[in-house]
Amino acid sequence: MLVLLLLLLRSGEKEEDRPAGPAAASLSVPELRTYTTRDTVHRGDNLRGLLFRNHLDLRAISGVLGSIRANDYFDPHDIRPGQVLEFTRGEAGELLEVVCRIAPERIYVFAFEPGRDSIASFTRAVDSEVRVRKLAGSVLSTFEEALIAAGGVPRLALEVSDIFSGDIDFFTEVRRGDAFSLLVEERYVDGAFSDYGEILYGWYRGEEAEAVCVYYRPAGGKGGHYDLEGGSLKRTFLRSPLNYRRISSTYAKRRFHPILKKYRPHHGVDYAAPTGTPVVSTADGKVTFAGWKGGYGRLVEIRHSPTHSTRYGHLSRLAKGIRTGIRVEQGQKVGYVGATGMATGPHLHYEVRVDDHPIDPLRMKNVPAEPIPSGQLADYQRLAREMVEIDRDLVAGALLGPSTWESILLAQAAPLDSVETVD
Template sequence: MLKRRYWLIGGAIVILAGVWLVREPIASIGSLENTVTQRGRLTTQLIRVIDEESRLVRESIFLNDPLVGTLSAPIISLTSSRSVSNSPSENSLPAKNHRTSNAALTQFMVQPEQSLVLTLGLDYILALPASDRTSAGEANRTNQTSTTKQWRTINIESGDSLSEIFKELGLEPGLAISLAKRKGGKILNNLRLGPHLQVLTHKGYMISLRYQPDALSILSINRVGSSYRINTIRREFDTRQAHISGQITSSLYQSGIENEIDRELLYKLATIFQWQIDFNRDLRPGDKYSLIYEEQWLDGEKYSSGPILAAEFVVRKKSYRAIMHVGPTGATTYFTPDGESLQGLFLRSPVRITRITSRFTKRRYHPVLKKWRAHKGVDYGGNTGDPVMATADGRVSFAGNKNHYGKVIILQHGEEFSTLYAHLSRFGKAIRAGSTVTQGQIIGYMGATGLATGPHLHYEFRVNGVHKDPLTVKLPRSFAIDRSLRSAFLESAKLWSRRLDQIETN
């Protein structure tokens, strides 16, 4: 009887316990209310994270960074092959050394590892223990801080090679060699000195490279997947017309300085009229000049001047005008407004703007020999090393040392004419007996060899072996404009002449 009571009591306890367990979850799992609350809180936090990540992805989907450093170039848009890319900032960091500078760039806000976590979804995150979720977040932040992109501007020095530069940047030198062998990348074998190279790196890999071999071209190399794409960007000058006029005070060179004319433009002006005007002898104070020319501009700054489109010199009240003509082959020639060529078969002077120290005469006191004798040429003063030009096309009949002439070159121009250039310090490249030269070619350099008191050029002009005064001898002229082009040129010349008249009037 007693045993039966125990069994009844025990059975009642089991029944009550079963009823209670049916109404409540197992205690070790926790209440349903707590689980729902936890899931709701974590879901809210995750939604915020996803929204923030989406914003960052939209903002960093393209790289639109202007060139860092001194490269004068347009903005280059680079589209990453990855689904998520980054936009670098323009904040510069101090240079690490004398040749490399860094630019801090915005971090990769969404790494491939982060994208993987998001695709696994809410169940994966909730399944992680709380301690694991915390450590994963800290590791991710650490990864973001250490995986930054960095633009480096390289100051290329003499002897540098791309492979050596890559090695300094912690990149694989073999990649540099491979890029320089590819079509379009061979220009990287001979780097231009200066800050003309930029490299974008990330985690020890090269993402992009920019190299500016000259003002009008930029080589762009971008990583696309596991390979690199090479492109060359071509730029163009902004060409503008300008004009200027001046008056001779002491020399063309001095007047050019006073009027702030580019030396290059001044040289071109003298070259155009070199067959009509001897700039060492003919110019006088009060003589005038005017010119219309082109200027090349790049990024708001003047890059160069020329060509000269039309020009005029008024020397002792005599006008000399030149109009540029571009022929069918693209060759540039200058003619008078009447279509006659300005180009003579001989240059009047073998040197650029300089001074005459001794003229052609039958009787001159020699400063070294101390006696009177004929001076059968013209002496041009200058500095040792000043270039000396051939006054016409010809053949070298002699190049070597010759008595009081010192180092001398004699040119033969056909059967009738010959010229001599003496007291040279050295000869030009490939100048030797039998070689041919062209008008304006540098054949030697001024010096003081032979009987000379100082550096100068002694120049002689001979007609059928007879010495003539180089300053006054009548020089043969070349061709006029082609008959088929003459009519169109004359109409164009009238317009340019009117513009020159307006400059002179103003």
């Protein structure tokens, strides 16, 4: 939240840096025809060569480089692939302006006065703005496809799967007809979309799984996602030992992700998945067994607490460094799906044990991590209510106006009593 506020404040400041106020605009100046070309920095480029290939003469090149040096703007050797330079020319092709977009927050402008050798240079803050868009829809086949159809990108699906990793297994619990909605920050730089920010609010409602999240940054703490009551969405156990992000990156180069299925034939869950699919520890813990064990084939057993442990069976191989006695973190790769031991085909046998007796992992009570501190709970719940309302009122695909968004943030920043005395 604080970052947002800073961004908004910063985008307000830049107005002062800008030359040419309203007074200049009111003069009737004959319209000057100019055209602008853009060039992108490629690997191996240097600034001098880049200016040269954009037809700057030697005098102009040394003017720009000299101005960068004299003002100590940046190191000309520090340009990186993907950065953009813009060249504006007048009707006769004379160079008027070179703009270097080589930093996320500042641009460098070099203005040439026609008929003169001197150049004027200045920097200004990039006109950056954060807006909020609603991405919503329903699932036809996979969640990722549905999110892309709603206007999102694959990376957002990974983020959603991380946020809901304690509640939803996006490989086996997604069903046709499930519905979802997200309020996502979009960053704009000089009016053009540049990147996604936080997922501020979201819900998923399906036949097999359901979850809601609200993004909140407790005072002095790190931002995170919470449920509507203020409980953390970070759980002691992941919903599934087949992690969506891990599998997506493993199969990223293939056209299709594997179709996973889960079965519950006994005291555990069997996940049918291709040999080599990564398997992760569902919680922090210590490896108590890593090797061959009868019908389990190649097995990893992890102890998470004096009472709880998990088993991962039929593995084709162990992940690098996994052996008895080492500590593992939630989401850490422990091995790969296989068909070792008593298995008719490649699948993962996953077992959660309490006091050494297997329980049904899908019915396990999953303890959330740190909730919102009680002193900030009222503040949080007000934000959560606001999010629910915004989501309900916005049409899918719509962009929330910056003024609405700003007022929400200001209400967040102001102490409770001053908000209530406003009207």
